[in-house]
Amino acid sequence: MKVTEGTRWRAGLPGVTWKAGIEVSQIVKETPDELQFLVSPQHVAHRAHTVNSGVITVTVSSPLDDVIKVRIDHHSGRKDPGPNFELFPDGAPDAPKTSVSRPTKQSIKFTSGKLSVNVNTAPNEYGMEFVDATNADEPKVLTSVGPQDTSFADVPYRFTLGQESEQSRLTTENDTLPRQNGNFMLEGRSEALVRYMLNDFSLVVGETIYGLGERFGTFVKNGQVVGMFNDDHACHSHKTYKNIPFYLSSRGFGVFVNHPEEVEYEIGRGYNSKIGVSVRGERLEYFIIGGGSAKAALQNYVRMVGRPALPPAWTFGLYLTTSFTTSYDEATVSHFLQKMQDNDCPVRVFHLDCFWMEAYDWCSFRWDPVAFPNPRKYLADIKAKFGVKICAWVNPYISQRTHLFQEGMDKGYFVKRTDGSVWQWDWWQPGMAVVDFSNPEAYKWYAGLIRELLDTGVDTVKTDFGERSPHKDVTFHDGSDPRKMHNYYSYLYNKCVWDVIEEKYGKHEAALWARSATAGGQRFPIHWGGDPYSTWEGMAETLRGGLSLGLSGFSFWSHDIGGFRGSPDPVLFCRWVAFGLFSSHSRLHGCDSYRVPWDFGDEAVRITSKMTHEKMRLMPYIFGASLQAHETGLPLMRAMVLEFPDDLTAPTLDKQFMLGDSLLVAPVFGNTAQFYIPEGRWTNYWTGETIDGPRWVQEKDYPLDEIPLYVRPGSVLLLGPEKIGVPDYDYTSVGLEVRAFEVEEEVTVRVPAATGGKWAGSVTVAPGGKVAATGVKIAQRVTNGH
Structure with missing residues (x-):
């Protein structure tokens, strides 16, 4: 959140009350496993300076060797209703080797493994340097926090309207400062205010920043303002389906901001040599993640948020779908599979998109009785004849038209407005409600619907959507903060479906085809890149999104071969087929037209056959690399900078x-x-x-x-x-x-x-x-x- 005119050394923008730490005024705790101190926004020359002045409490600790956790609190008495990211889901790590020392009279050093933070306690010179000593002869400063780089600010609500993500603008009812006559009050001012916690990290000459989720714009994030807000907005803008508050630096470390709500990053923007991080509220918590290299830092991050499961080997084969708006029924599906077989284009997974259900009936979990009169028998027949697995589309939204809506409303399974009524709108489905996965009974209900779907013969599920969790004027069953729940919703949704598939088919046969995600979502692969246009630009931005996601802890990723929106020309289709078959996972899918190769000419058929067979031939290598990705958290598709950091x-x-x-x-x-x-x-x-x-x-x-x-x-x-x-x-x-x-x-x-x-x-x-x-x-x- 931008609060100053380009530099922390000037006053805040008009209307902004901004206080930044400049001095360590007191050491509160100093033990081998934790360091806590107060940072004052003014020089404390005598006791009078401790009156009528807020302070920032900084707590330093470590959950893992080579990882340092920093928590910054203003008012620490605020209640946190959650949700919060699940850390170390694969099991608690060994206790880190930590220590605290005093290298000089005006510094304190906290160390975890080979990573240290040096805190400057000299008057007016507060700062922290994070130092990697993997090479003991040449310790390396990874990043630093200087005077005025840690702060809090009270921003007029009217000012935030031009700064935040358009769809994430919140009403004052979601803010946290004291109110009078409907407006928040602070220091005698009567306009609505929003509290932010902020921290700046140094950005040195030549340093480049990557990750922050699936981002389709410029691969190097320097110069960008990036907000963490999941959005259903295709692949052609700064908005994205998968926002991950973790970035990786070319200097060989990562920073994970442990907040599921919207975090904003200003990367060399406003202040060219800083990375600004801000979040609403009274606390900001982040981890500096080392290990000696970018690869090691990425692996340590994945240890914290969870390793990716290993998708079964059959998922690496070619997926063919019915596409989205095109007409299909049993005859169409059988025709597609037969013709792919006749043209020597092996299909391993057939995907049924939305219209396996009737129009306006999403997501009812009822097969369209006209198109699929006997789905259980039909799926068994095509699986036996063509040797395919079956994937079916679902989403977590329930149309008012479905038979499920009344049951969900009566039993309280949907997200509610603050007046207790069901939250609904017409974008996507008429009168659409959103399943409240924070409600254990709703979670079980939805899991039961997935279980019934699998019982018809479905092997895996495409968990579409999940980005539209409402965050204004709504309540969740468990009292979760709607702002925090917006991105985190994707985690609960995908976990619910994943658990049912794993329960039915076993640990090593579970797989999804998921679109939305947040930190931790990599545990439930596979993810695909949403809805690109069928253009060269769409293909390029798709690849950028996948490489960014890989540097955010996601090992397995795919995309719609040929693009989703529009119809590719034959050359573009053939080039995208080659790209798609040498990606982690491969799916032919589109919106306005089919993605069957014969629609693009005989050459497209030949190339699809050649590339599909070559991927199958390479599977001992590809699946071995995938097992390595499962064990380490490294992506199967790796950006060149990760593999060649010195080039x-x-x-x-x-x-x-x-x-x-x-x-x-x-x-x-x-x-x-x-x-x-x-x-x-x-x-x-x-x-x-x-x-x-x-x-x-x-x-x-x-x-x-x-x-x-x-x-x-x-x-x-x-x-x-x-x-x-x-x-x-x-x-x-x-x-x-x-x-x-x-x-x-x-x-x-x-x-x-x-x-x-x-x-x-x-x-x-x-x-x-x-x-x-x-x-x-x-x-x-x-x-x-x-």
Whole structure:
């Protein structure tokens, strides 16, 4: 929340009461596991200066080695109705190694593992420096907080209207300051005021910032103002479905702001050398997350909010959907699947979008009796005939027209207005109500509806929407703050559905296809990127969104091949197919037209077949990288800056990525391929030709049936048989082809089991081409790529 004119050294903007800490006035607590002190907005020269002046209480602690928690309180007596992020859901970590020391008479040092915070206690010189000592000989200041960088402000409500996210503007009824005659009162002023807590972090020369969720705009976040407010707004603006209050710095650390409500970031805006963070209320809590590198910091963050589950191997196959507004019924579905089979385009999952239910009837969980008169038998038949899994669309909104509405209203299962009536509107569905997942009975009710859906033969669920949780003039069953619940709603919604699928099919067979998310949502994969336009720009912004989400702790991600809105031309469709089949997960889906390849010509059919089979062949590598992602929290699709932090070109690369450790993928935007090769001798996956980096490559008239795909030097790829047809085959027994690329020292590659989330064997390649396998059948031993 911008409160000053460009710098903290000037007064607040007109109408803003702003008080910033400049001096540590008292040490309250100093123990090995916690440090607490008061920061005053003025120099305390004698006791009179402690009267009629607020202070900021700063508490420093650590939940985990190399992670430092900072809590900043103004008035600490405010009640917190929740919800709050669930931390360490995979189990409490070992107690961190912490200590407190006094390096000088005017400083205090709190240490966790290799990360320390040095607090300056000199008069008028309050500040904190966060220092990483992974390299003990060269400790590195990661970021700092200086005088006036920690503050609180009271902002006129009228002023916030031009500053906050348009849809997140709150009425004064949701604010927290004392009121008189309907307006908040402070210091004799009668206009409505909003309290904010603020903290600024240093932004040094050359530092670049990433993450903050799925963001479709500029990949590097420097210069942007970013608000955390989930919104159903397609992929072409600053608004997004997945807001994650975590950013990753090119300096090798992360910052997690532990607030599910709207947090606002000013990244080199207003004050060019600062990252400003603000949140409404009386408290601001954040974690500085180290570990020695950006990769390590990302893994530590995921340890805090939860590791991603491993999606079953079958989810890595091609999804085909009925699309959204197009007409379909049993005959259409069967025709699609038969023709995909006839054209050698293997489909592993068939998705039924909204109209498996009748129009105006969402979400009733009742099959359209005309289009699907006997869904249980029909699903069993197509699963047996075509070997597919079934995905069905749902959302957490209940139309007034459905048979469920009256039951939900009578039993109090919906979000309510402050007068006790059901909150409703007509955007999306007529008279739509929103399921209140904070109500345990409503949670069970919705879970029961999902359970009945699975019993018809559905294997996985597309959990659409979840971004429209109302935040004005409403109440939740458990008393949750509607502002906090707005983003957090997506977590409860997806967890509810996930738990039912896991209950029915088991831990290693659960999967979603989710759109909305907040911190912790990565535990319930897969997520997809919403509704892009069927344009080159839509394809590019889709990729930027996925790379940003990957740097926010989400390991598995997908998108609508060909774009959602509109209809792609054949060249765009073919390029997007190649991008989609070399993404984590792959789905053909659209809005106004079908996304079946024959609608885009014979060449599109051939390319879809080729790319689908190649992904199936690479599954021993892809699923192994996915198991690694599950274990570590690293994304399967990795931004180049994460994998090559010391490469000066990597920070801005947003049109290519690493798929796991070894494959560089560069989608083609148009007819000319442009991509960057890092240092080393890389091998073209398709041709076996090598290229030495670092260098840029530009190739005009790039073949439509290829995508730039290069193998990192020192890699060993394990490939399944050609035309295997499914992603979930037994990688240990089919007979793998071993391809080694510029191997100069012994390399061991683990082989995953296709089920069970475990490693089943390994293959070791020594320089010169000697291959040894344990628990794995090898069909061919091939070195140097081909």
